[in-house]
Amino acid sequence: MTSPVSPAEMNVITLGTAGGPRWWHPDGADRAGISTAITVGDRFYLIDVGDGAGRRVRQAGLDMSGLGGVFLTHLHSDHTVGLPALVLFGMHYLQDRATGPVPVYGPGDRGMLPPVSERAVVAPQPVAPHDPTPGTTGLVRGIVDAYATDLNDRVLDSLRTHPLELFDLHDIPLPHDIGYHPNDAASPEMAPFLVFEDDRVRVTATLVDHPPVAPAFAFRVESEHGSVTISGDTCESDNLVHLAADTDLLLHEAIDFEWVEQLYGARSDGEGRASRDHHYRSHTSVEGACRIAERANARRLALHHLVPGHADASVWARGEARLPGRFLVPGDLDIIPIDSRNPRVRSAHFDTARA
Numbered sequence: 001m002t003s004p005v006s007p008a009e010m011n012v013i014t015l016g017t018a019g020g021p022r023w024w025h026p027d028g029a030d031r032a033g034i035s036t037a038i039t040v041g042d043r044f045y046l047i048d049v050g051d052g053a054g055r056r057v058r059q060a061g062l063d064m065s066g067l068g069g070v071f072l073t074h075l076h077s078d079h080t081v082g083l084p085a086l087v088l089f090g091m092h093y094l095q096d097r098a099t100g101p102v103p104v105y106g107p108g109d110r111g112m113l114p115p116v117s118e119r120a121v122v123a124p125q126p127v128a129p130h131d132p133t134p135g136t137t138g139l140v141r142g143i144v145d146a147y148a149t150d151l152n153d154r155v156l157d158s159l160r161t162h163p164l165e166l167f168d169l170h171d172i173p174l175p176h177d178i179g180y181h182p183n184d185a186a187s188p189e190m191a192p193f194l195v196f197e198d199d200r201v202r203v204t205a206t207l208v209d210h211p212p213v214a215p216a217f218a219f220r221v222e223s224e225h226g227s228v229t230i231s232g233d234t235c236e237s238d239n240l241v242h243l244a245a246d247t248d249l250l251l252h253e254a255i256d257f258e259w260v261e262q263l264y265g266a267r268s269d270g271e272g273r274a275s276r277d278h279h280y281r282s283h284t285s286v287e288g289a290c291r292i293a294e295r296a297n298a299r300r301l302a303l304h305h306l307v308p309g310h311a312d313a314s315v316w317a318r319g320e321a322r323l324p325g326r327f328l329v330p331g332d333l334d335i336i337p338i339d340s341r342n343p344r345v346r347s348a349h350f351d352t353a354r355a
């Protein structure tokens with residue numbers, strides 16, 4: 001399948017636009033888990049790898065030989081649950097990358113557990129106390145270890161390439177002098193910093209506010225055609241405003257807090273109250289995303305990582321009145337061209353039934 005994206009342009013393809021757990025969602029909404037492809041010519045870069053990302057890559061007509069890198073905003077499962085499939089099936093579709101492995105960049109080891117919620121009556125015991133907060137490198141190595149039976153069959157019997165030879169893993173190092181602490185200062189005021197650069201793109205990052213996650217990143221991807229900034233999961237963040245300054249497109253998460261109240265507002269148990277606390281501390285309303293776009297002077301704002309993914313379109317559309325002509329709520333597999341010379345908003349949609 002050939003890509004419908006012009007190789008002369010930079011484009012965003014919203015592979016999956018829903019946030020949160022998606023695997024057995026009962027609502028039938030046609031939004032896969034969060035994942036975004038940024039194409040520059042015949043190369044593409046993945047930002048987050050949520051549920052269904054692999055199928056969406058295929059539906060978008062993207063050739064895996066053109067995968068230029070993978071960038072993880074943070075290590076919550078709705079952003080990474082597609083990563084095992086990429087790592088495991090890479091030995092079938094990325095055989096030629098042993099001499100030029102796919103760069104993978106994401107947060108490093110948190111370094112300590114987050115504090116227990118104040119709603120707890122009895123403190124819960126952590127999972128995997130021997131290694132409770134692995135970073136990106138630890139996550140991928142853990143995937144390989146967990147699937148050793150399968151992988152050894154294929155490496156030894158079929159002579160497939162070891163998956164760790166196909167991926168170049170990087171825990172993103174933080175600048176030393178910013179005053180970061182995973183529990184006390186997870187998003188200190190800071191300047192954006194360089195994460196990755198090749199002959200097509202330059203990727204910079206900053207820390208954003210998504211407690212208790214630490215570190216949590218937003219990314220800005222720039223090419224000769226323009227710039228795209230992706231918020232990751234965050235409440236309203238001053239650091240993100242600086243990263244997104246004058247960007248051609250800001251992709252920002254959004255949550256419906258009325259839905260949060262419907263789901264958790266009447267609950268008095270510890271889990272319900274702690275879950276409500278988390279959503280308010282860690283996410284952004286439509287109005288908040290618009291404020292960030294205005295402060296950053298972003299040329300366009302597109303909402304994604306929609307929570308809940310099945311919400312009526314009217315929930316998200318209220319941003320149009322605030323940013324007329326600059327506001328988008330893309331569906332899965334929409335194409336948003338990035339051209340700093342042409343601010344016109346246009347999106348095209350793939351036929352998801354074809355794959």
